[in-house]
Structure formats: C-alpha cells, structure tokens
Amino acid sequence: MTTPPPFTRLPDLAARLLGGAVVWASDESFAEKENLIRPGAPQHSAATFGHKGQVYDGWETRRRRSPGSDHAIVRLGAPGIVHGVIVDTAWFTGNFPPEISVEGARIDGYPDAGGLNASADWFPLVPRRSVEGDTLNPFVVDDHRTVTHVRLTMHPDGGVARMRVHGIARPDPALRPPGAVDLAAIENGGHVTDCSNLFYSSPNNLLMPGFAHIMGDGWETARRRFGTSDWEAHNDWVEIRLGTSGKLTMLELDTTCFLHNAPGSARVRGRSGNDEWLELLPRTALQPDTRHRFPVAVDAVVTDLRLDIFPDGGMSRLRAWGTPAEGGGQ
Template identity: 60%
Template sequence: MNADNLVDLASRAMGGSVVYANDESFADRENLINPGPARFNPRDFGAKGQVYDGWETRRRRESGSDHAIVRLGAPGLVHTVLVDTAHFTGNYPPQAAVDGCCVDGYPSPAELATAQWFPLVDRSDLTGDAVHTFPVGEPNRQARVTHLRLTIFPDGGVARLRAHGVPLFDPDLLPAVFDLAAAEYGGRVVDCSDRFYGSPGNLLLPGLAVNMGDGWETRRRRDDGNDWVLVELAGAGGVHLLELDTTHFKGNAPGWAEVTDGNGRTLLPRTRLQPDTRHRFRVTDPGPVDRLRLDIHPDGGMARLRAYGSLTAPARDAVAHRWQRATTLARDLR
C-alpha cells in the first residue's frame, strides 16, 4: 500500500488524544498529535522559557526515561511511525522507542500502565530538527493497535508523533448506515489528478472542515480537462446519499461535479455546485459499489466528500474477519 494513501491514526483530526505523559515541564504533550507541521518563533518566550510546538520534558538529573501515551483516533494497523524533532536542536532526545497495545473499551491511564505492550519501533537514534521515519516490521504491522507509547531516552523534546496505517473498526460498534467513505472506517484515497494546495485525504476526515487548508484544492487548470479523486470505500455497499461540501471555498469552488463508481456507472450526474455550501444528493441507483470517483469541473476546492450507505453482508463479514485476525495477533504478541 502506498504510504501517501495511509491515514495518520494518531492525529487529533482523527480524534486522537495524548492521555498521559510522565512529565511536560516545558511543552504540552497534546502538541504531539496536532495536524500540520510544528511552528516556531525564536522570539516567542513564556513562563516556561522558549515556546515549542511539541512535547518537551525537564532535564533529568537521575537515570530513567520519559514517555507519553496516545490513544489512537482510529485504532488499526500501524505501518509507519514518524518521530519529528522539528525545531528541537539542543534539546532533542538522542533516542526513542514506540510500543503499541490493543485494549478493549476506554481504559484509564492507570489501566494502560499495566497493559501488555509490544514493540513497533525498537530503541533508535534521533537527530535534532529532523523527521525520522520508521517502518513497522512483520508481524507487528498486522496487529491491531489502540494506543501508542512513545518513550524518549533520557529526556527532551519531540514536535510530532505520526502513526500512518489502516483503520480497523470494531464490527460490533459499526452502525447499520454510515459514511462508507470516512477515513475512520477505512475509506481512503487511492488516486487523484492533483493535490497542489491540499491533500485529497482531507475529504474523508471526520467533522466539518475548519478552513480551506483542511480540504482538497487543486491548482488552476489552463487546459480543457478537469480534476478528480478516486476513493476506495470501507467495503462494498449501497450508497444512498452523497454529500459534496464546498464549505470555505468561495471564489475557488468547482463549478460542477459528478460521481461515478469504479465501473463508470453514474451515481450523481454532472451537477452545478455553489460556493461555501454543503450539497446533499439522493442516489437513485445505490449500488453496491466499492469505489467512488469524484470529478470536479474544471478545478477548485472541496472540503468533504460523504457517501452514506450500508455494507453488503459479505463486506461486513470481511470487516469482522480482518478485525478478529488483527486483534488475535495483538494478543499473541503480548
């Protein structure tokens, strides 16, 4: 699977949370999972000293290490971990390790302290002001992960922690009707014509877009073509309602849009769009489909794409099988 098409399972945009850190004397733990790159102003000082857009612990005067625990916004399979020390130059940790665990329900930090963790990234060297990419090896990358534990040796600052992978939603909690394109359920972008101003993966994020940068926007076309994005759904199902949201896109919304399935069958014929508007369209021939192609004419920006429907019985069974296999493996790795 192309890394560009993986979801950051830990991101605040997906509902992730940093539920615990043993120390955050200089910079708050919550910064670890903020969307977007870390910011830095060398003249920005506060009561704790230089302000850092990351997590920073005190200078240790005793042996040991520091750690933070992240609840994934979308539990799933972690393929790649990114540890970003952006702007931390004389205060980054020399080494770090990342572990995962698979815990049912909504455990407290105290309960997570006694969880059975398994390694995703072995203790590895870090450098300052750099993005470190660590592929997760087999079989651990096939195990379902609900929480991450970042351990830094011995102390210091990390700007961002990313966990790129594939969501695996608990089938017992899967609604009968839901957004089949949603990233949190396993929908993903597999191809697109252009991503000049914004990632097409933003189309599938939870919630409403907060601004134009939280959507997908293409460059201005100077030819007779149009832009498009291809989405693989969480599973094959019948799509009954489409939502095309141009919120925040005012002078740069597409003029028209159409939606087809993976075989070219039309779900929404070419239709006029309005700027800064959530458009909803009933689908008269709902499927089943496993892919959607959104064509925008000629170019522009879209905040969100929703495809509300129900999985077929075989697709729901396949989701349950993948979840059970990954959960069993995680328990075996303990």
C-alpha cells in the first residue's frame, strides 16, 4: 500500500460540508462538475449507460475537435493556504486527461461565477503536470498565499473523478462574528497536528461544521483489548492547533452516533504561550450518543488542545468556544 502524502492529514478546504462548491465549468457534456467535490470515494458500475453514454462518478467533458483546454472552478468552503492537491482519476482509464494544472486566486465578495475564469488574478499552485488514469495523483503545493478559489484545467479534455484541496483555513478576521466562536473549527483555521490512531476515519472530522449523521462522520480508533497491557498503559488522543489563540469558555464533546463504541471518559488540556499544558477538563465520564458541554474555568490564553479518550473509541465533534486573543493569529 502506498503511504499517503503528509498533506492529506490536513482538512479538505473544498469539502461540500464546509461550503465548497464547483461554481463553473467550461464543459460537462458527459458528467457533472459537481461530482468533483462529492464526499467519499468515486463509485463505478460497468455497462451502466445513460443518454450521454457510460455513467461516471466524476467530471467529464466532450472530446475536443479544436485547440483549447477544459476548466472547472471550485470555490473553497473556507479561504486558506493550500498545502497539497489530489487529482483523482479513479475509473477513468481511456478518457482521463494526459495533463492537468491547478491555479488559485483570492477573490473578495461574491462575484458572478461566469466571469471568474477570465477576470480573476490566477496564479499557479500546480504547474502543468502529467497524470495517470485510475490514480489518486497527489501534488504538493509550495505557494502558500491565501486563496478563495481554485481552477482545475484538463489539457486538453477528459475526466477527473475527484479533486481534494488540502490545507489550513485562513478566514478574514473582519468577517468573524462577534462574541465567542469555535476556535477549533476548520472554517476558523483549526486543524489536527497529530493523533494516536486514525484507523477508521480522519480526526479532522471532529472539527467539521454541523452534526454527524453516521459514525463515519466522526473520528474512530481501532480497538484496545480489555485486560492487555495496551489497555492498561495507553489511550488514544488527538492534538489540535486552534485557528487563533484565545481564552476558552466552553468545551463540547459530542459522541452522537457512537452507541457502543464511545470512549468511557475523556480529558482536555490546553497549551499556553510558554508551552505549558494546562488542564481544561479533568478526566470525565462520557455517555454514548450525547452532546456533552463543559464550562472552562481556566483563565489563560491557549494555542493548542489535546483531547485524550480512555481507552479508545469514537467521537463525532469537538467544539472549543472562546474569545480570540488580541493579535492571536497562528
């Protein structure tokens, strides 16, 4: 099994759940542009023909008979710095583009989608590169300017199943709502920096907006067996960099959808500016399928959180409500 590139540990800023959208495409004759950011792995059933031909779970354009290239523009769910892009050509074997490129742009306000292709100030994130069919095709991005939109170009045409845009959100402080905010939320710049186990699902799910509908919407670890040294001496944990440093007033630990595999208990600590870990929530029993809210009495600015669950299990969401520190950007 090929080891995923490190940038895939970062959240997908184009995720539909964050508010990402495919706002424009030059052509979608065979398969719709919206498929590019659908959650989950692309699906395929052979010999499933519709009026437009074989049905593909991706974006596919017509065969070009004249010079040019095809483009699709994705508005990110949250403005951010892109660290890597996945261009997934799953199931496209004879109709994938031989080359692709990806550009970014920072666009203020809510412009009409049709004019973005020509009017935006696009700059390269991934220069023109060859891709393989039925492959994930990962690309590291070195330009760390904040972008709100990305443009995928297929040279000259073809099909792409999914595009993932991994990075760290950098929201505009001027658009931050007044009062307490969730400082750990992905859309506010929060992201996972390390965790003990991601066997079943990504710990970044903890920081997504909305509520979990199934266990797969949260973070779940492998089992630790009762009575073994692994059970007695170890537990699972996740560390989170807040979008901005601040003072926390409320923690929410949500085990919704985890009925028989919720952690037995949990503890939360915060890292202060002098690199000291402060206990924000002592080890506390948790209930299955429950939104737990705990006031935080510690009057200190923290930059990171560490959630320890005992001994293992799953959690759907973690919220860290608080007030951003003055000039507290990460």
